[in-house]
Amino acid sequence: MKDYFHSISQELFKNIKSNELLIVNFDAEDSCFVRLNKGKIRQAGSVKQISMTLSLSNKDKKNLKSYVRLNGSFDRDIYTLIKTLNYLRRELPDLPKDPYMMFSRSINSTEISEEQNTIDDKEILSYIMSSAVELDLVGIYSSGYIYTGLANSLGQTNWHSNYSFSFDYSIYNKNNNAIKLNYSSKEWNNDEYDLILEKGIEKLAILSVPQKTIDTGEYTVYLEPSALNEIIDMMSWGGFSYKSNKIGTSPLHLLNKKEKSLHRYVSIDENIKDGISANFNSDGFIKPDVINMISEGKFADTLVSPRSSLEYSVKHNASSMSEYPCSVDMRAGDIKNDQILNTVNNGIYISNLWYLNFSDRNNGRMTGLTRFGCFMIENGTLTAPINTMRFDDSVYSMLGNNLIGLTSKRELLIDSGTYEERSTSSARLPGAIINNFKMTL
Amino acid sequence: MKNEFLNQINTYLPSVDYCSFRFVNKYTNIISVTRNVLEPIEIVEDEGLMVTVIHDGGFGYGATSDLTKEGILKATQEAKKWAEFSKNHLIHQPIPPINIIDNGQYFTCEKDGWAKESSKDKVDYLMEINKSLKSKSSISNWGASFRYNKIETLFTDTNGSNFRQKISYILPQLIACAEHKKQIQTRTYGGHAHARQIGYNFLKESDLINHASVIANDAIELSMAPNCPNKQLDTVIAPDQMILQIHESIGHPLELDRILGDERNYAGSSFVSLDMFGKYQYGSEKLNISFNPEEDSELATYNFDDDGIAADKKYLIKNGKLERPIGSYYSAQRANQEYVACSRATSWNRPPIDRMGNINMEPGETSFTEMINSVEDGILLETNNSWSIDDYRNKFQFGCEKGTVIKNGELKEVVKNPNYRGVTTEFWHNLDMVGDRASFSILGTANCGKGEPNQTIFVGHATPPCLFKNIDIFGGE
Numbered sequence: 001m002k003d004y005f006h007s008i009s010q011e012l013f014k015n016i017k018s019n020e021l022l023i024v025n026f027d028a029e030d031s032c033f034v035r036l037n038k039g040k041i042r043q044a045g046s047v048k049q050i051s052m053t054l055s056l057s058n059k060d061k062k063n064l065k066s067y068v069r070l071n072g073s074f075d076r077d078i079y080t081l082i083k084t085l086n087y088l089r090r091e092l093p094d095l096p097k098d099p100y101m102m103f104s105r106s107i108n109s110t111e112i113s114e115e116q117n118t119i120d121d122k123e124i125l126s127y128i129m130s131s132a133v134e135l136d137l138v139g140i141y142s143s144g145y146i147y148t149g150l151a152n153s154l155g156q157t158n159w160h161s162n163y164s165f166s167f168d169y170s171i172y173n174k175n176n177n178a179i180k181l182n183y184s185s186k187e188w189n190n191d192e193y194d195l196i197l198e199k200g201i202e203k204l205a206i207l208s209v210p211q212k213t214i215d216t217g218e219y220t221v222y223l224e225p226s227a228l229n230e231i232i233d234m235m236s237w238g239g240f241s242y243k244s245n246k247i248g249t250s251p252l253h254l255l256n257k258k259e260k261s262l263h264r265y266v267s268i269d270e271n272i273k274d275g276i277s278a279n280f281n282s283d284g285f286i287k288p289d290v291i292n293m294i295s296e297g298k299f300a301d302t303l304v305s306p307r308s309s310l311e312y313s314v315k316h317n318a319s320s321m322s323e324y325p326c327s328v329d330m331r332a333g334d335i336k337n338d339q340i341l342n343t344v345n346n347g348i349y350i351s352n353l354w355y356l357n358f359s360d361r362n363n364g365r366m367t368g369l370t371r372f373g374c375f376m377i378e379n380g381t382l383t384a385p386i387n388t389m390r391f392d393d394s395v396y397s398m399l400g401n402n403l404i405g406l407t408s409k410r411e412l413l414i415d416s417g418t419y420e421e422r423s424t425s426s427a428r429l430p431g432a433i434i435n436n437f438k439m440t441l
Numbered sequence: 442m443k444n445e446f447l448n449q450i451n452t453y454l455p456s457v458d459y460c461s462f463r464f465v466n467k468y469t470n471i472i473s474v475t476r477n478v479l480e481p482i483e484i485v486e487d488e489g490l491m492v493t494v495i496h497d498g499g500f501g502y503g504a505t506s507d508l509t510k511e512g513i514l515k516a517t518q519e520a521k522k523w524a525e526f527s528k529n530h531l532i533h534q535p536i537p538p539i540n541i542i543d544n545g546q547y548f549t550c551e552k553d554g555w556a557k558e559s560s561k562d563k564v565d566y567l568m569e570i571n572k573s574l575k576s577k578s579s580i581s582n583w584g585a586s587f588r589y590n591k592i593e594t595l596f597t598d599t600n601g602s603n604f605r606q607k608i609s610y611i612l613p614q615l616i617a618c619a620e621h622k623k624q625i626q627t628r629t630y631g632g633h634a635h636a637r638q639i640g641y642n643f644l645k646e647s648d649l650i651n652h653a654s655v656i657a658n659d660a661i662e663l664s665m666a667p668n669c670p671n672k673q674l675d676t677v678i679a680p681d682q683m684i685l686q687i688h689e690s691i692g693h694p695l696e697l698d699r700i701l702g703d704e705r706n707y708a709g710s711s712f713v714s715l716d717m718f719g720k721y722q723y724g725s726e727k728l729n730i731s732f733n734p735e736e737d738s739e740l741a742t743y744n745f746d747d748d749g750i751a752a753d754k755k756y757l758i759k760n761g762k763l764e765r766p767i768g769s770y771y772s773a774q775r776a777n778q779e780y781v782a783c784s785r786a787t788s789w790n791r792p793p794i795d796r797m798g799n800i801n802m803e804p805g806e807t808s809f810t811e812m813i814n815s816v817e818d819g820i821l822l823e824t825n826n827s828w829s830i831d832d833y834r835n836k837f838q839f840g841c842e843k844g845t846v847i848k849n850g851e852l853k854e855v856v857k858n859p860n861y862r863g864v865t866t867e868f869w870h871n872l873d874m875v876g877d878r879a880s881f882s883i884l885g886t887a888n889c890g891k892g893e894p895n896q897t898i899f900v901g902h903a904t905p906p907c908l909f910k911n912i913d914i915f916g917g918e
Contacts (some may be wrong), residue, residue, distance in 0.1 A: 040532040045502030066484040094561040108460035139706040248625040249581040360917030418894035
């Protein structure tokens with residue numbers, strides 16, 4: 001795939017005029033998707049897709065881009081791409097200048113390529129189904145290569161390819177209570193899979209006792225890393241974006257303006273070095289290894305795209321245009337895993353939160369629901385599953401004065417999202433113990 | 442490619458019990474002007490094919506953007522391999538439809554095509570709208586965009602069915618934010634609700650420059666308004682919030698694949714069970730909900746779904762009673778229920794699943810003025826800006842951009858951050874009045890997410906405003 005990308009982009013650059021700059025962004029995947037319900041196959045198939053985005057600009061600071069789906073056949077694709085290039089060239093003169101257009105003009109070529117993987121999807125799926133014979137298992141297995149490339153007519157070339165699989169699934173009991181599990185990695189290991197499943201089955205057993213219905217009110221809660229991830233994800237809806245903070249639509253704009261603060265335990269980075277996303281943005285800029293976004297409860301750096309840097313006359317850090325983090329890394333705390341239940345003592349153990357949204361974005365207040373594996377903790381012991389509860393609370397409360405502590409162990413959560421294409425986002429987070437967590441419905 | 446494909450179809454047909462080819466060509470053009478500056482224009486041209494094979498008790502698909510003969514043959518082989526592998530492992534062995542669609546077709550009716558005006562003319566129009574949005578100094582952020590999508594589907598199968606559909610829709614979006622004492626309020630032109638299958642003339646005839654001025658003034662008024670009170674109130678919900686209420690608390694819970702458990706790991710399940718159809722009282726007798734792929738210009742109007750099933754209007758809820766699920770031909774086989782033509786895929790690279798099409802609230806008999814006049818102590822809620830509901834579709838909480846207090850039958854002061862919460866069937870039993878045909882709005886949403894692998898799709902909702910009794914309303918910090 002890398003050779004194909006190189007040959008087709010070089011052929012395109014032969015057609016570029018001296019007053020033009022062309023950047024091409026290449027995306028491809030060769031994926032298998034198998035959907036399971038009740039331990040059996042619901043839908044199974046393969047998807048092979050290649051695309052390229054051409055971004056043409058001229059000396060008048062005008063630019064236009066077009067995304068084109070490719071066949072993978074050189075002659076046919078070159079014909080399509082040159083046709084697209086000519087279309088962009090015809091349209092450009094009529095468009096206004098783009099005052100915020102900025103592309104990398106220094107040559108920063110990089111390459112990260114992973115070896116050919118010999119994983120056998122059908123063998124893995126047979127193993128999964130054999131392990132689920134007595135389980136009500138539902139979820140999706142996806143696997144395959146993801147390829148990302150960038151090249152520009154100045155001579156820069158960047159390439160990132162990796163192989164990964166994700167088995168994102170839940171196991172249910174007959175009372176419709178469930179535990180959510182995920183096994184994502186680069187190499188399948190039956191023992192690792194078995195261990196995750198066994199732990200899930202142990203938790204499911206606790207869910208089989210009669211459910212306790214809890215009232216609205218304030219509770220001490222433990223949020224597993226995947227539950228905390230939902231809150232951090234909401235904070236990321238513009239929260240770390242320079243532009244959103246500038247115009248005030250960021251849910252963290254009061255933190256950014258130093259009107260409010262989080263607990264000193266809270267430090268959050270964008271850590272490209274340890275994530276699985278490509279280290280270059282679509283304009284050809286190389287991302288720094290780490291950007292410290294929140295430091296000990298105070299806002300540190302925002303994510304700044306090249307466009308924002310020109311609009312607001314600040315230095316950019318090669319963020320994407322959305323200024324949304326893709327490799328969140330939250331500093332660990334000091335609560336050992338075997339201290340979690342005793343620290344909470346009486347409260348709620350929350351494995352997952354779901355369907356979060358803002359109830360007052362301006363003040364960082366959000367709502368959402370408990371989902372999968374949520375238990376009462378009584379006298380330091382998990383005692384019973386709870387009914388689905390809605391919370392409604394402010395981030396300045398949950399991760400501010402009411403934060404008791406973070407766990408010393410963190411989990412790497414690889415996004416199993418597959419909208420349009422398989423995601424390369426990830427988050428490495430601890431769990432959190434929070435006091436006075438507000439349940440409202 | 443399409444004619445070439447049809448002429449050579451016999452070359453590609455595998456020796457299997459059933460095979461379908463679904464060829465999709467998508468074109469997207471998004472033009473945005475933010476704070477008077479044109480953002481990079483988005484042009485997307487996407488094309489690909491999904492081959493589905495049902496054979497000897499197995500089911501599989503292969504999808505590819507490689508539309509050469511070799512590419513299509515490889516995708517067909519992939520589909521066959523997955524069908525072989527899934528044999529004896531399927532949760533349900535699908536039986537393909539026997540009704541044949543002979544040369545079916547559907548095309549969106551566009552008075553003026555998208556290309557009638559140049560990109561420059563569209564940019565100029567958006568610049569004018571931007572000027573109207575930035576009408577006052579306290580407007581801190583503003584922008585406007587037009588999105589055009591065209592989806593052409595060509596379907597053919599080994600039973601002899603074939604059809605062609607070309608759906609195109611337009612979505613105008615306007616936004617204005619105003620700041621007052623570090624409190625920012627945002628007002629939009631219906632969020633993303635004004636998506637329609639309609640021509641470019643719709644944008645010119647919609648008086649967007651005037652709408653821009655109205656929402657800018659609203660944003661300023663909201664930024665200085667008090668928070669919404671916390672109390673139980675009779676609540677009039679405007680169409681641009683009703684669509685979200687219908688979508689989340691009727692559309693999704695009635696999707697048959699959720700009821701059958703397919704979505705339990707991702708989008709969630711439903712409190713509705715199969716034994717409720719035909720007898721369960723979902724809401725008050727004023728509640729009438731249809732699956733209506735026939736409503737002119739609505740977002741999900743079409744003649745055929747992506748399994749090749751002919752589409753027509755069916756009631757899902759009549760006089761408050763649950764009639765049938767939103768279940769596709771194959772899901773209905775699994776559940777022994779009646780089907781509607783709702784099997785839809787976001788594109789060639791995702792398999793079809795049970796989806797809302799147009800899910801509409803049938804109009805009642807009360808005018809909007811009569812509805813407001815009937816309220817002694819209440820609130821009018823407009824335009825969704827926050828949505829959250831549990832995975833069984835019971836406990837919901839929704840937020841709106843604008844609230845207006847109603848006192849003794851009259852609209853009074855504006856309040857900010859209005860939210861409400863409730864439980865689905867209790868809420869629908871509180872439905873007291875339904876707006877008449879004159880108040881009926883054809884709206885929709887272009888981004889409904891669901892499925893594994895994930896898919897977003899456009900769904901339509903047409904509805905009048907409605908009055909609900911005793912709703913739990915609250916405001917912000």
